[in-house]
Amino acid sequence: MSTPLRRIQRAIDQPWILGVSGVLVVLLAWQLIASSGVVDRLFLPSPAAVWAAGSAQAHEGILLKDALASIGRVIGGFALSAIVALPLGIAMGSSRVICQLLEPLLGLIRYMPAPAFIPLLIIYFGLGELPKILLIFIGTLFFNTLMIMDAVKFVPTELIETARTLGGRSGQILLQVVAPCIAPQVLDAYRINMAAAWNLVIVAELVAANEGLGKRISLAQRFLRTDEIFVGLIVIGLIGLAIDLGFRFVMKRSCAWAN
Amino acid sequence: MHLSVCGISKWFGHGSTAKLVLDNISFDLHSGEFVALVGSSGSGKSTMMRLVAGLERPSSGEVLVDGKPVRGPGHDRGMVFQKYSLYPWMSAAANVAFGMRLQGLAAREVKERTAYFLEVVGLADAARRLPRELSGGMQQRVAIARALAADPKVLLLDEPFGALDLQIRESMQEFLHDLWRRTGLTALLITHDLEEALLLAQRVHIMAPRPGRLVQTVEADLDRSDLAHLRVTPRFLELREELARSLRQLDAAASAPAS
Ligand SMILES: Nc1ncnc2c1ncn2[C@@H]1O[C@H](COP(=O)(O)OP(=O)(O)OP(=O)(O)O)[C@@H](O)[C@H]1O
Ligand SMILES: [Mg+2]
Numbered sequence: 001m002s003t004p005l006r007r008i009q010r011a012i013d014q015p016w017i018l019g020v021s022g023v024l025v026v027l028l029a030w031q032l033i034a035s036s037g038v039v040d041r042l043f044l045p046s047p048a049a050v051w052a053a054g055s056a057q058a059h060e061g062i063l064l065k066d067a068l069a070s071i072g073r074v075i076g077g078f079a080l081s082a083i084v085a086l087p088l089g090i091a092m093g094s095s096r097v098i099c100q101l102l103e104p105l106l107g108l109i110r111y112m113p114a115p116a117f118i119p120l121l122i123i124y125f126g127l128g129e130l131p132k133i134l135l136i137f138i139g140t141l142f143f144n145t146l147m148i149m150d151a152v153k154f155v156p157t158e159l160i161e162t163a164r165t166l167g168g169r170s171g172q173i174l175l176q177v178v179a180p181c182i183a184p185q186v187l188d189a190y191r192i193n194m195a196a197a198w199n200l201v202i203v204a205e206l207v208a209a210n211e212g213l214g215k216r217i218s219l220a221q222r223f224l225r226t227d228e229i230f231v232g233l234i235v236i237g238l239i240g241l242a243i244d245l246g247f248r249f250v251m252k253r254s255c256a257w258a259n
Numbered sequence: 260m261h262l263s264v265c266g267i268s269k270w271f272g273h274g275s276t277a278k279l280v281l282d283n284i285s286f287d288l289h290s291g292e293f294v295a296l297v298g299s300s301g302s303g304k305s306t307m308m309r310l311v312a313g314l315e316r317p318s319s320g321e322v323l324v325d326g327k328p329v330r331g332p333g334h335d336r337g338m339v340f341q342k343y344s345l346y347p348w349m350s351a352a353a354n355v356a357f358g359m360r361l362q363g364l365a366a367r368e369v370k371e372r373t374a375y376f377l378e379v380v381g382l383a384d385a386a387r388r389l390p391r392e393l394s395g396g397m398q399q400r401v402a403i404a405r406a407l408a409a410d411p412k413v414l415l416l417d418e419p420f421g422a423l424d425l426q427i428r429e430s431m432q433e434f435l436h437d438l439w440r441r442t443g444l445t446a447l448l449i450t451h452d453l454e455e456a457l458l459l460a461q462r463v464h465i466m467a468p469r470p471g472r473l474v475q476t477v478e479a480d481l482d483r484s485d486l487a488h489l490r491v492t493p494r495f496l497e498l499r500e501e502l503a504r505s506l507r508q509l510d511a512a513a514s515a516p517a518s
Binding site: 172 | 313332333338342344348358360389391405406415
């Protein structure tokens with residue numbers, strides 16, 4: 001094989017190069033279609049127009065304000081869900097009785113789409129922050145709990161029994177064997193369900209909110225500002241990606257043994 | 260130290276599916292003795308070991324350690340499982356230290372004893388490595404060091420080398436024999452491997468299957484100063500053949516239709 005070919009081969013082996021190329025191809029296609037004039041500019045703004053709309057929003061400060069509002073709701077609702085799911089999932093994973101008591105219930109609620117709770121939440125709690133945070137809580141609690149439960153069930157019995165033969169008491173085993181053993185799966189469950197939380201906050205804001213990225217999109221729709229809708233979508237995607245990468249980073253750092 | 264297994268029986272399951280796995284088993288183990296338990300697969304050897312460890316409760320009979328009945332697992336009975344059971348997130352040293360930490364030993368003592376027992380199993384250099392960076396044989400040596408470091412009166416070994424390939428197995432047998440000679444430990448070894456049983460144990464109990472019971476005890480008072488040589492001495496081969504014959508007969512009897 002000649003050297004340039006081999007160099008290309010080596011570049012392709014870097015996973016991120018392929019990923020970036022994929023994005024670039026889509027951007028290029030977008031630019032080509034937009035500038036060819038096949039599609040009405042009202043429906044498909046050019047990348048430059050979207051960038052301009054984005055900078056304008058950033059300049060006025062609404063972009064940051066919207067992003068912070070949405071992120072705040074996600075953090076509030078998801079933190080609540082993560083904190084409740086952890087002991088609940090561990091209890092279900094380690095006690096047959098608790099598991100049999102709760103699993104059918106959670107299995108059922110899991111199939112109720114969280115957005116379907118929005119009308120009820122609005123009736124109960126009005127249009128403020130609470131219903132949005134609760135929506136995220138409801139929408140992620142059951143997945144978090146069931147995934148943590150599974151992680152606990154798959155802790156190898158030898159690891160627990162070894163600790164018992166070494167003189168470990170149940171509290172010690174929970175904190176020093178079960179907890180570190182499930183940490184990678186718990187973080188991964190949080191990472192996956194965080195994506196759901198991020199989707200739900202946008203849905204909640206589309207329905208009713210004063211600010212937030214979802215709210216901005218629905219306002220933009222009213223004024224036919226597709227460029228602003230594109231800005232909203234791209235920013236939502238980027239923040240979601242950043243959260244995902246953040247989780248992966250923490251996982252790589254704290255659970256190196258599991259890779 | 261005196262371990263006494265007194266008339267133990269064990270049933271699994273209830274009602275019509277109940278199954279007698281161990282039938283009225285008794286034997287004794289004194290300080291410094293190395294005793295092996297052999298029997299075909301499913302004869303209840305592991306169940307026997309788990310009862311001694313306190314991980315399982317007998318349906319009738321008792322296990323006594325120095326006259327006191329066993330009520331549950333405790334660090335006076337160290338256990339090494341066939342499956343690799345090191346904590347994958349802990350270094351070799353942290354694994355060895357784990358039992359002592361559970362028992363609340365002072366940090367300095369933990370450190371000293373950890374270093375000592377890693378030395379004993381010849382793994383001082385591997386102290387900081389994670390289990391997945393160790394070979395199977397090294398992992399089992401760490402598991403043995405971990406059990407010993409918790410200061411057990413008796414070491415329970417359930418096919419500790421069953422997952423290792425032949426060559427490593429032989430060197431592990433030499434290692435264990437050497438360890439026994441140097442430290443004067445007391446051990447109960449379960450194995451499929453008759454050669455292993457005769458090499459290491461002064462007494463070999465044979466278990467018959469369905470239900471598991473002790474049918475024969477072979478005293479193996481052999482000169483163990485040179486294991487490699489011992490393997491090929493006529494006396495050794497004769498004893499091994501005797502054990503093999505007994506096991507074959509038991510299996511034939513067990514698989515023959517009941518008259
Ligand atoms: N928790 C349990 N519930 C029901 N049956 C069990 C349980 N544990 C073991 N048994 C049964 O008891 C019998 C003996 O099992 P055990 O694992 O003690 O045999 P073993 O001699 O160690 O076999 P091997 O050499 O394959 O390890 C088997 O038939 C097994 O199916
Ligand atoms: Mg077994």
